Amino acid sequence: MITDQPIVLGIETSCDETAVGIVRGRHLLANVISSSVEEHARFGGVVPEVASRAHLEAMPSVIAQALREAKLSIDDVDAFAVTAGPGLIGALLVGVSAASGLALGQGKPLYGVNHLSAHVAVDALESTGDIAPAIGLLVSGGHSSILQIGDITQDVRTMGQTIDDAAGEAFDKIARILGLGFPGGPAIDLEARSGDPSAIAFPRGLTQAADLVAHEFDFSFSGLKTAVARYLAQTPNHIRADVAASFQEAIVDVLLQKALKACAQTGIDNLVIAGGVAANSRLRELAQLRSAKAGVHLSTPTPALCTDNGAMVAILGSLALEKGAKPSEIGICADSSPGLARVIF
Numbered sequence: 532m533i534t535d536q537p538i539v540l541g542i543e544t545s546c547d548e549t550a551v552g553i554v555r556g557r558h559l560l561a562n563v564i565s566s567s568v569e570e571h572a573r574f575g576g577v578v579p580e581v582a583s584r585a586h587l588e589a590m591p592s593v594i595a596q597a598l599r600e601a602k603l604s605i606d607d608v609d610a611f612a613v614t615a616g617p618g619l620i621g622a623l624l625v626g627v628s629a630a631s632g633l634a635l636g637q638g639k640p641l642y643g644v645n646h647l648s649a650h651v652a653v654d655a656l657e658s659t660g661d662i663a664p665a666i667g668l669l670v671s672g673g674h675s676s677i678l679q680i681g682d683i684t685q686d687v688r689t690m691g692q693t694i695d696d697a698a699g700e701a702f703d704k705i706a707r708i709l710g711l712g713f714p715g716g717p718a719i720d721l722e723a724r725s726g727d728p729s730a731i732a733f734p735r736g737l738t739q740a741a742d743l744v745a746h747e748f749d750f751s752f753s754g755l756k757t758a759v760a761r762y763l764a765q766t767p768n769h770i771r772a773d774v775a776a777s778f779q780e781a782i783v784d785v786l787l788q789k790a791l792k793a794c795a796q797t798g799i800d801n802l803v804i805a806g807g808v809a810a811n812s813r814l815r816e817l818a819q820l821r822s823a824k825a826g827v828h829l830s831t832p833t834p835a836l837c838t839d840n841g842a843m844v845a846i847l848g849s850l851a852l853e854k855g856a857k858p859s860e861i862g863i864c865a866d867s868s869p870g871l872a873r874v875i876f
């Protein structure tokens with residue numbers, strides 16, 4: 532490891548994970564996550580106020596543990612990075628305040644970074660080359676987008692996105708109907724392993740010729756959700772694993788159809804799949820098969836780096852530093868819905 536590269540500490544608090552990652556250049560030194568997911572489980576979704584309070588409580592110890600893991604002191608940190616949006620505003624504010632205070636107190640630069648870009652940027656921790664140019668399939672609890680990435684620190688464009696639910700949200704909602712608990716993605720992934728993915732032909736949203744005119748790279752999962760609910764109501768003796776596997780297959784199929792079409796249409800033969808849903812085992816398996824067939828190089832971060840974490844924030848801060856990007860102002864505002872208009876705030 533090259534030891535003269537800058538050390539960046541990244542803080543992530545956009546949803547229910549209080550997470551701190553530390554990198555040296557492109558090498559991961561620490562990745563500590565404290566989740567409040569169990570406090571939200573009985574509500575079937577994340578309660579923003581509960582999440583914000585949990586971030587406040589966890590922040591000091593998560594930072595301390597990350598520094599311990601990296602065998603560093605706060606004085607060794609050369610720059611701070613933080614998720615500034617999109618996300619839950621109260622939750623984001625805790626991270627932005629913590630990072631701003633640290634940057635100001637330590638007299639070091641601050642990078643407010645875009646959560647969506649950070650999900651993709653995490654790939655730089657595991658691959659040797661440049662991420663871009665690439666097509667990004669970003670699939671999380673809040674977003675499902677196809678991105679054209681020219682430069683992960685400043686040129687990320689949306690080619691298409693969901694017009695209703697995010698992919699992760701669809702997993703969470705169907706898991707609830709199936710009685711599989713929250714968060715639903717990992718539960719459906721597990722249940723589907725003993726089911727038949729071709730048992731039920733659930734609809735593939737926005738894949739018909741008529742839909743493609745206006746929505747070539749967009750997604751829609753609300754029709755699928757209704758179809759699963761209707762199937763369950765009409766089929767009292769359904770096999771739960773078959774429903775889970777068939778539902779998962781319908782989502783995964785559409786995500787990959789459109790992502791690989793984006794590669795073909797742009798001539799970009801590099802696909803990065805990122806975000807919480809990228810941890811899905813069937814998505815990873817089918818992505819391997821179809822990318823190989825299409826001659827597209829595929830990157831999928833290890834599952835632990837797909838769901839929200841601090842390492843992804845730290846590495847995007849580090850890449851921004853490497854590019855000589857202008858640091859953010861101390862006192863930046865968290866922004867709950869910037870889309871991808873800003874990568875560095």
Ligand code: KG4
Nearest residue numbers: 671672673699716717807808810811838839
């Ligand atoms: O990226 P993430 O951790 O948080 C957001 O930025 O939203 O994504 C969380 C989402 C949840 O909806 C969760 O159910 C889904 O990712 N997820 C999965 C899997 N693991 C997490 N979905 C499908 N299969 C999985 N194995």
Ligand code: ZN
Nearest residue numbers: 650671807839
């Ligand atoms: Zn996320």
